[in-house]
Amino acid sequence: MAENGELYDAILVGNAKKAEEITTAALEAKADPNELVQKQMIPAMDEVGRRFECNEYFVPELLISARAMKTALELITPHLAASGTQPTGRVVIGTVQGDLHDIGKNLVASMLEGGGFEVIDLGVDVPPETFVEAAQEKSNSIVALSALLTTTMTMMKTVIDALQEAGLREKTRVIIGGAPITQAFADEIGADGYSDNASAAVGLARKLVGA
Numbered sequence: 001m002a003e004n005g006e007l008y009d010a011i012l013v014g015n016a017k018k019a020e021e022i023t024t025a026a027l028e029a030k031a032d033p034n035e036l037v038q039k040q041m042i043p044a045m046d047e048v049g050r051r052f053e054c055n056e057y058f059v060p061e062l063l064i065s066a067r068a069m070k071t072a073l074e075l076i077t078p079h080l081a082a083s084g085t086q087p088t089g090r091v092v093i094g095t096v097q098g099d100l101h102d103i104g105k106n107l108v109a110s111m112l113e114g115g116g117f118e119v120i121d122l123g124v125d126v127p128p129e130t131f132v133e134a135a136q137e138k139s140n141s142i143v144a145l146s147a148l149l150t151t152t153m154t155m156m157k158t159v160i161d162a163l164q165e166a167g168l169r170e171k172t173r174v175i176i177g178g179a180p181i182t183q184a185f186a187d188e189i190g191a192d193g194y195s196d197n198a199s200a201a202v203g204l205a206r207k208l209v210g211a
């Protein structure tokens, strides 16, 4: 039997259909959605990453595991949102230009929604000007940037500079995250906050809006 959980196994082998069945059954049985995310889904993707690093998995395996993860996450998101409190603030979120990774970003977006934030998700490969336009349209937003590649993390500074140039920096809080990001990097580029996981991102966003 599954040592780390059946959902963990389904994501690890990239079986989206199984992941869907297990998630549906777990939610019907009133399993804690947050626990499924933290104890099975994220650890499964961590193991996928480890296998990729030691050449046990290649890009096709990453893709099918990512698809299984997304299938489960789509089912879980409404339940995370259902556990939320009062609307707390507004977050414009996206993965920076050049970067197509969106699992962590989607998780952060779901948790923020669950935490009562209105979330405007700009998707992946988002150019700096799109973040600026969204921040302009939705004033007093938190802009949340995700990057998973060391080659794209520098794009976060470009977004902060673009906000500054557009005269929006003062009224926009910028939070950043993703596997290669650190607090030191956040400090270096002048971001207002960093967290290494989706739950802490909610606490961080709440702190920044004074909730």
Ligand code: B12
Binding pocket: 042, 045, 046, 048, 049, 050, 052, 053, 059, 062, 063, 066, 098, 099, 100, 101, 102, 103, 104, 105, 107, 108, 144, 145, 146, 147, 148, 149, 150, 151, 175, 176, 177, 178, 179, 180, 194, 195, 196, 197, 198, 199, 201
């Ligand atoms: C799945 C995956 C893919 C999938 C992505 C599918 C998708 N839809 O997202 C695919 C196959 C497309 C892919 C492609 C590539 N990938 Co890839 N990928 C991964 C993998 C295995 C897992 C990432 C993931 O989903 N983790 C699970 C989520 C839940 O974690 P997370 O993203 O870190 O997010 C959490 C926190 O970081 C934080 N967080 C994230 N964003 C934000 C934002 C804010 C505001 C906050 C506060 C917090 C926060 O909260 C999240 C939840 O707790 C990682 C390995 C790894 N260990 O990260 C490699 C990895 C990121 N990929 C890598 C590489 C090299 C690539 C490719 C270049 C491979 C290639 N040769 O084509 C391409 C690049 C494509 C591109 N232009 O973006 C490298 C990057 C190395 C580097 N130094 O930059 C990694 C690290 C693998 C490795 N060890 O070599 N990849």
